Amino acid sequence: MNHLDELENESIFIIREAFANFKNIAMLWSIGKDSTTMLHLCRKAFFDKIPFPMIHIDTSFKFKEIYEFRDIYVKKWNLNLIIISNKFALDNGMSVKRGHLNCCNSLKTEPLKKIIIEKKLDAIFVGIRRDEHGIRAKERVFSKRNDSCNWDYKNQNTEMWSQYDSKEQKNEHLRIHPLLGWREIDIWEYIKREKLPVCDLYFSKNGKRYRSIGCSPCCNPIESNAKNIDEIILELEKTKSSERGGRAQDKENQYNMQKLRSLGYM
Numbered sequence: 001m002n003h004l005d006e007l008e009n010e011s012i013f014i015i016r017e018a019f020a021n022f023k024n025i026a027m028l029w030s031i032g033k034d035s036t037t038m039l040h041l042c043r044k045a046f047f048d049k050i051p052f053p054m055i056h057i058d059t060s061f062k063f064k065e066i067y068e069f070r071d072i073y074v075k076k077w078n079l080n081l082i083i084i085s086n087k088f089a090l091d092n093g094m095s096v097k098r099g100h101l102n103c104c105n106s107l108k109t110e111p112l113k114k115i116i117i118e119k120k121l122d123a124i125f126v127g128i129r130r131d132e133h134g135i136r137a138k139e140r141v142f143s144k145r146n147d148s149c150n151w152d153y154k155n156q157n158t159e160m161w162s163q164y165d166s167k168e169q170k171n172e173h174l175r176i177h178p179l180l181g182w183r184e185i186d187i188w189e190y191i192k193r194e195k196l197p198v199c200d201l202y203f204s205k206n207g208k209r210y211r212s213i214g215c216s217p218c219c220n221p222i223e224s225n226a227k228n229i230d231e232i233i234l235e236l237e238k239t240k241s242s243e244r245g246g247r248a249q250d251k252e253n254q255y256n257m258q259k260l261r262s263l264g265y266m
Helices: 004-020 031-043 064-077 087-091 099-119 134-138 184-194 229-238 248-252 256-263
Strands: 023-027 053-055 079-083 123-125 142-146 171-178
Touching: 004 031, 004 123, 004 171, 031 184, 064 099, 064 184, 064 229, 087 171, 123 184, 184 229
Parallel strands: 023 053, 023 123, 053 079, 123 171
Antiparallel strands: 142 171
């Protein structure tokens, strides 16, 4: 097996292990390259018929290209998609003008916590990677949250030699991270190999493209001439810049991501 085969097999094992251990489970789909790769792995794990719902957190501030991609492929792949949002916060004017931390917590974390409680979800698949942000490097594959969905990053279970603590305890739920050991370049090489569709925002237009996509007020493009996957891979082999360097919430305060994730963010 090559490197991508090993990553794929490990991720599919994690997905099946989680499904075998939890009654109520779902997957977060942000429509980005990572979660779309994870969705593809779930389709492979269950022979193209995913036996649990997808959840898309709609802040109403996503790029229009994200909504277009979502609407096309939810039908094409016959997905059971649940779209959630914090209508109360939006109706009361919540936006980045009130601070990126406050906005992300209100429009992403709070509706996620609400759906977990309403659906009584035991676990959720999340497509994060350790290499994309320092705080995510502290994560585990099977990551425990308390009954308020809070993450205690100072109290993590040991995961050695791919031995995972996949058993749920009372008054907690788990975030499951099948892509935790993947790198950004691994994702793109896998997308190329599997011929996966991705949002057009990742490809250069007028000398700029996005490495990380989400809410349009929070994402800035990078200087790039990479117009296809091969050119993105070549670019990543040379770059020393951070993948999330264009994310405003990461720049506003270096501890923002740690605060958000401790509160229940992805």
